[in-house]
Amino acid sequence: MSQKFGDYDYSDLEPLPLDSPETDDIILCRIMYSEEYKTLMSYMRALMAKNELSERALYMTELVIGKVAAHYTVWEYRYKIVKELAGEGAADNAAENAADNAPDGLQDSQGPGVSPSTILQRELSWCGRIALENEKNYQIWHYRQLIIGLMIDLLYGGDSSSYDIEKEEYPIISKMIKDDEKNYHVWSHRRWLVETFKLHSSKEELRFTEELLIQDVRNNSAWNHRFFVIFGGKTMNRDLDEEIEFVKLQIEKSPTNPSSWNYLRGIYKKMGLNIGELKGFVDKFIGKEKEKEDNLSVQAFELLGEIYEIENEKRKAGEVYELLGKKLDVIRVNYWEQRRLLAESN
CATH class of the missing domain: 1.25.40 (Serine Threonine Protein Phosphatase 5, Tetratricopeptide repeat)
Structure with a gap:
């Protein structure tokens, strides 16, 4: 019996159902899965049992994640597939280059597979679409970080500075924070970018937080990120007096805002300053x-x-x-x- 999903045929697989007769009597709470989901997962489990790392396995993970975006086991399996396919693409490219330089008659008649760049760029775009549809999902962001790591290793020879953050990361982050300025998972990803790409005290990060604070001085997430950007690195490139004056100005705009007061106290604690110096400011x-x-x-x-x-x-x-x-x-x-x-x- 033919079994197809999308353009792929899965007829050769023996589905592994979620429900098993051996466990029927020991299930404490049966989850009411839809029939569609049970069918997809039965083929997903069959692929995973074979450790099949193929295009059709990749497509099946897309279908399952479309139903349950928080299925971390499927996310992990998808990463293994992408890593394998991208690695094969890199090997194909190397073989193609070798064939191009070989004597006439020795070139391989087989064309190269999809390039690692295409595979990983396509994956990054797909991941972005899934993130926009599942704003509170944290697996997506960890997965995205793994894909970025693959791109740096396979496409840029380990040079992280070659990855275009402004093009690939800032637009989707800005859109999601605009929709939910307290989205913890998106802020965590931005923090990861700062750490991974050494963006402490970068002008872009400071500008980003400043714009958010202009819109809402009570945005505690923006204050937290700003503190990490300026004071979380090994060195501080921001003028300390300027930063203190910046915070004081925000406090004067909203004296009852605990976020800006905590930020000011945090500066004094982090830098070992005497809070007694703030007595004149507090008197206001x-x-x-x-x-x-x-x-x-x-x-x-x-x-x-x-x-x-x-x-x-x-x-x-x-x-x-x-x-x-x-x-x-x-x-x-x-x-x-x-x-x-x-x-x-x-």
């Missing part, structure tokens, strides 16, 4: 008149308390934490009481 957001405002900055008062602690002003620090717990941030009254006790006892 505190005072009796500020306590009456609905948008008072709890973060400013907290930082003031910490400044008093390092200045050994235990009583003043305790008073700030007491104010926070009893009036300014009463939902965390127990937390502030603990901070007060610690400050006054140290």
